Amino acid sequence: MFRAMKAVTLCIAVAVSTGVVSAQQAPASQTPTPAPPAAESGPGPVKGPNGEVLGYTNMAEIPDTPWRIHDAARPQPPIVPPGRVPGAPPADAIVLFDGGDLSQWAHSRKGQLVPAEWPVHDGHFETGAGRGSIVTRERFGDVQLHVEFATPTDATGFSQGRGNSGVILMGRYEIQVLDSFNNVTYADGMAASVYGEYPPDVNAARGPGEWQTYDIVFEAPAFDGDRLVRPAFVTVFWNGVLVHHRRQIMGSTSATMTVHGYTPHEPELPLTLQDHANPVKYRNVWIRRLSR
Numbered sequence: 001m002f003r004a005m006k007a008v009t010l011c012i013a014v015a016v017s018t019g020v021v022s023a024q025q026a027p028a029s030q031t032p033t034p035a036p037p038a039a040e041s042g043p044g045p046v047k048g049p050n051g052e053v054l055g056y057t058n059m060a061e062i063p064d065t066p067w068r069i070h071d072a073a074r075p076q077p078p079i080v081p082p083g084r085v086p087g088a089p090p091a092d093a094i095v096l097f098d099g100g101d102l103s104q105w106a107h108s109r110k111g112q113l114v115p116a117e118w119p120v121h122d123g124h125f126e127t128g129a130g131r132g133s134i135v136t137r138e139r140f141g142d143v144q145l146h147v148e149f150a151t152p153t154d155a156t157g158f159s160q161g162r163g164n165s166g167v168i169l170m171g172r173y174e175i176q177v178l179d180s181f182n183n184v185t186y187a188d189g190m191a192a193s194v195y196g197e198y199p200p201d202v203n204a205a206r207g208p209g210e211w212q213t214y215d216i217v218f219e220a221p222a223f224d225g226d227r228l229v230r231p232a233f234v235t236v237f238w239n240g241v242l243v244h245h246r247r248q249i250m251g252s253t254s255a256t257m258t259v260h261g262y263t264p265h266e267p268e269l270p271l272t273l274q275d276h277a278n279p280v281k282y283r284n285v286w287i288r289r290l291s292r
C-alpha cells in the first residue's frame with residue numbers, strides 16, 4: 001500500500017512541478033492506484049519501473065528516527081485532499097460549522113450540555129449575546145483550527161466593548177476576538193492576543209463587518225498528575241499574517257488578578273467560543289486533530 005501511494009504521489013509531484021496539473025486540479029487527481037512494484041535493488045539507489053530513482057538504502061542514518069536520508073522505505077504521508085478554495089476544510093477536518101446548524105455545539109449549564117441557542121442565518125451564526133458561551137460537543141487536544149469571524153459593521157463601543165468574543169482553546173486558553181480596527185485597548189487584550197499574555201506581533205485587523213480569519217495551531221499542555229510536564233504552545237495566523245509563532249502559553253488566561261498558571265486538566269477538552277455580551281458573527285469553522 002505504501003509503495004503504491006508513494007508511486008502515485010511521486011507522479012503527482014512531478015506533474016505539479018512541471019505545470020501539467022494546476023493547483024485546483026491536483027486535489028481531485030490524487031487517487032491512489034496500484035503501481036508497478038519498484039525493481040529489486042541491492043544497497044544503493046532503489047529504482048522504479050521506469051528506471052527512476054525512488055530513494056536509497058545506503059545513505060546516512062537520520063538521528064532519532066528509524067530512517068536514512070532519502071530512505072526508499074520511509075512511508076509517504078497520507079493523502080489529504082485540501083479544500084477546493086482557500087480556507088475550505090480539507091478532507092480530514094471535523095467541520096464544526098458549515099453554514100447549516102450548531103449541532104456540533106452546546107451550552108454547558110450546570111454540568112449539562114444543552115443545544116446551542118445562538119442564532120444561525122444566512123450561512124453564519126452570531127454570539128447571541130447574553131445566552132452564554134458555546135462549547136464543542138467533541139473534545140480536542142492538539143489541533144489545527146480555522147475560524148472566520150466578523151465584528152459588527154456598526155462599530156459602537158470602545159476598547160474591550162467592541163466586538164468582543166474569543167476562541168478559547170480547551171476552555172482555558174483564549175485567543176481574543178475583538179474589533180481592533182481603529183479601536184485601542186490594552187495590547188495584550190486586542191484581537192488575536194493570547195489574552196493577558198501576549199499581543200499579536202502585528203495588527204492585521206480588517207474593518208468592522210469584514211470577514212476575518214484565524215488559523216491556529218495549538219499544542220495542548222501535558223500533565224503528570226499535578227505536575228506540568230509540557231506547557232501549551234500556540235501559533236496564530238490572523239488574516240494570513242503570522243502573529244504568534246509557537247508562543248508558549250503561561251497558563252489559563254481567565255484569571256486576570258493573578259499571574260497566569262496551569263491547573264491540571266484532561267488531555268482533551270471542548271473548544272469554547274465566548275459570549276462577551278457583544279454581537280460577533282462566525283462562519284466556516286473547522287478543526288483537525290494533530291498527532292505528534
Ligand code: MG
Nearest residue numbers: 164165166177
Ligand atoms: Mg474575549
